[in-house]
Amino acid sequence: MAQIVSPLPGVFYTKPGPDKDPFVLPGDRVEAGQAIGMVEVMKQFTEIRSDVSGTVVSVNVAECDTVMPGDVLAVIDED
Amino acid sequence: MRKLLIANRGEIAVRIVRTARAMGIATVAVCSEADRDSLAARSADEAVVVGPPPAPASYLNQQAILDAAWMTGADAVHPGYGFLSENADFAERVISSGLTWIGPDPGAIRLMGDKVAALRAAREAGVPVLVGSDGPLPRSVDGDDTLAVARGIGFPLVIKAAAGGGGRGIRLVREEAEFAGTIDRTRSEAKSSFGDDTVYLERFVDRARHVEVQILGDGSHFIHLGDRDCTMQRRSQKIIEEAPAPRLPDAVRDRIRDSSVTLARACGYSGVGTVEFLYDPAREEAAFIEMNTRLQVEHPVTEMITGLDLVAEQLRIAAGEPLGRTQDDIVLTGHAFECRINAEDPARGFFPSPGRITKLTWPEGPGIRVDAGFEQGSVVTPFYDSMIAKLVVHAPARDKAIELMTTALGQLTVEGIATTAGLQQTLFGSPELARVEHYTTFIETAPGILEVTK
Numbered sequence: 001m002a003q004i005v006s007p008l009p010g011v012f013y014t015k016p017g018p019d020k021d022p023f024v025l026p027g028d029r030v031e032a033g034q035a036i037g038m039v040e041v042m043k044q045f046t047e048i049r050s051d052v053s054g055t056v057v058s059v060n061v062a063e064c065d066t067v068m069p070g071d072v073l074a075v076i077d078e079d
Numbered sequence: 080m081r082k083l084l085i086a087n088r089g090e091i092a093v094r095i096v097r098t099a100r101a102m103g104i105a106t107v108a109v110c111s112e113a114d115r116d117s118l119a120a121r122s123a124d125e126a127v128v129v130g131p132p133p134a135p136a137s138y139l140n141q142q143a144i145l146d147a148a149w150m151t152g153a154d155a156v157h158p159g160y161g162f163l164s165e166n167a168d169f170a171e172r173v174i175s176s177g178l179t180w181i182g183p184d185p186g187a188i189r190l191m192g193d194k195v196a197a198l199r200a201a202r203e204a205g206v207p208v209l210v211g212s213d214g215p216l217p218r219s220v221d222g223d224d225t226l227a228v229a230r231g232i233g234f235p236l237v238i239k240a241a242a243g244g245g246g247r248g249i250r251l252v253r254e255e256a257e258f259a260g261t262i263d264r265t266r267s268e269a270k271s272s273f274g275d276d277t278v279y280l281e282r283f284v285d286r287a288r289h290v291e292v293q294i295l296g297d298g299s300h301f302i303h304l305g306d307r308d309c310t311m312q313r314r315s316q317k318i319i320e321e322a323p324a325p326r327l328p329d330a331v332r333d334r335i336r337d338s339s340v341t342l343a344r345a346c347g348y349s350g351v352g353t354v355e356f357l358y359d360p361a362r363e364e365a366a367f368i369e370m371n372t373r374l375q376v377e378h379p380v381t382e383m384i385t386g387l388d389l390v391a392e393q394l395r396i397a398a399g400e401p402l403g404r405t406q407d408d409i410v411l412t413g414h415a416f417e418c419r420i421n422a423e424d425p426a427r428g429f430f431p432s433p434g435r436i437t438k439l440t441w442p443e444g445p446g447i448r449v450d451a452g453f454e455q456g457s458v459v460t461p462f463y464d465s466m467i468a469k470l471v472v473h474a475p476a477r478d479k480a481i482e483l484m485t486t487a488l489g490q491l492t493v494e495g496i497a498t499t500a501g502l503q504q505t506l507f508g509s510p511e512l513a514r515v516e517h518y519t520t521f522i523e524t525a526p527g528i529l530e531v532t533k
Contacts, residue, residue, distance in 0.1 A: 009433055010461040011133050017271045042422070042431035042465040064133050066462075 002052045004074045006067040010041040014063045024074070028056045036074045039067060054078040080104055080155045080179055080398045084148045085123065087159030088138060089452030090468055091374070092119035095157050098390040107151045109144055111137035113460045118452055125151055132462045138162045141169050145176055155179035155397065157390075161464065164373040165192060181397045183372050184298075187346045191370040195241045195279055201354075201367040204342040207334060209357065209366040211281035215241060219262070228280060229258055235283040238265045242273035244369050246315025251283060281366075286518040288358040289317070290324040290365060292339035293381045295392055296348040297402040303336045304385050305411045307377060308515075311506060313429055313522045318499060319506060320377035320417045322384050325477055326515040328363050335365050342370065350393050351378070360518075376419065376469070379450060383415035383473035414477040416484045421465040424497035425529055433461040437495035442487035446473045459496055467498070481507055502529070 108123035130137035158164035240248030311319035451468035
C-alpha cells in the first residue's frame, strides 16, 4: 500500500472544479504521475499526483477539508 | 452609525477599525476559526467567529455575517476589498436588513461587475476605450462571423470573459490560427469559473502600463482624488503602486480624470471607486479596463498625497452626509509609493509561504506608514490572500520617494516566512522603475530580476 501525503498546508479538493467529476474514486485505476486531488494554498492550486501506479483504495480527506503537510490524502494499492 | 461590522480580515480590517475608532464608532470584527487570535479580531471592540477556515464557509458566508450583525447590534457593514465587497446581492441583503452598506448602490456594483455593460457605460460617458468587439462576441455559427470581428481588430488580441476582472478570465491570442480554439477554451473556463460564458475582444497592448483614477461621490456631487500607477505586477496582481501616476502626458491625465468623474456622475456613484486604465506609452493612449466599486488595496498612496482619510470619507457618505468638498479643495502634494508585502517566495515562482512570523521589525520614520494585518508571533495561515502588510512612503518628489522606500525596505525584517520584500528592494534599485520604463509583465520578462533577488 502506498500513501499519498500532502506536501503543503491548505484546503483539499477532490474535484478539479465545482461541477466536475472527482479526480479519482476508490476502485479507480491510477498511473504514476496522475492527479488524485488538489491543495489550495493562498489562492494558488497545486495538483497532488500519485507517485505509484495501482488501484485507489481510499481518498482519506473530504472535499474542502483542511490538510497539513504529511496528512494522508489517499491510499493506493500498488501493482 | 454607532457600531460598524467589518466583513473582512487582515490589514484592511485593522485599517478600518483605526478610522472608525477615531470617529467614535464601535467596531465588530467577523473572523473564521483560523483567525480567532488574529490582530484584526483583537483590534476590534468585539469579534464574532462566523465559520471554519475556508472562505466560502466564513468570510463569504452571507447569512453568518448578517447573523453576526444582528447578534452584536451593528448598524453598518464595511466589506473592505475582495470577499463580498463587490457582491451586489450581499449589498442588497445588508440594506434590506435595515443596515447601512458602506459602498455604492447595488445597481452600480452590478453594472460594473458586468464587464460588457461597464464598457458600454464607460464609452457613453466619454471614457476612452480600446478598439474591440463593441459588446459581447456573438455566438459563432460557422466560425467565419467571429473571425471577421477578430480580423477587424487585428492580431494579437485578447479575449475577455464578461464576468471576469482583476486579471482573471483573460487570454491572449497571438495569431489567427489560435483564435477559434482559444475562444472555446475561454468560454468553457468562464462558464465554470463565473457561471457565464459571455466573452468580448480587445486589441492587445504590448508593454502596457496600468493607471487608475480615484473617484469620490455622494450620489449627486463627484470629484477625483488624482491618479495612481500600479504597473509593477506579478501574474497580473499589483505589488508596487504609486501616486500620482508618473510620466503621463497632461492631455491623457486630464482626459482619464475628467471622464472618470463623468462616469461616476452617469451612474450616480456614492462612495469611493476606482476607474482602471491600460496605458499604451508608445501611442500615448489610455483605455478603460474596469471600474472597481469599493475601497482599493492601494488607497493609502492617494491618502498620502491628498491628506484625506478615504475610509472616513466612505463612512461619512454612507451615513448620508454630503461630499462637502469641491475639486478645487483637493490638493495633491508630493509622491507616494506602496509595496504589498506578500508571504510568497519570488525565487520559487511566487509560491505561497505560510507559517509563523518568528521575527518582525517594521521600518519607522517621517513619511513612512505601515498598514499591517500581522505582528511578530502571528501565524500566516494557508487559507487566504498572501498579503501580510503594506509599506507606504511619502516624499516631496518621486526620486526622494524611491530613496525613502529603499531605506524603509532595508529596515524591514521578516523571519519565519518568505516575502516579496527582497524582490521589491531589487525593483526599487532598477533603472526601469526610476525611468518609468517598466510594464505590467516586466517582472516575468525582464532577464535576471528574479535571479538576483534572495
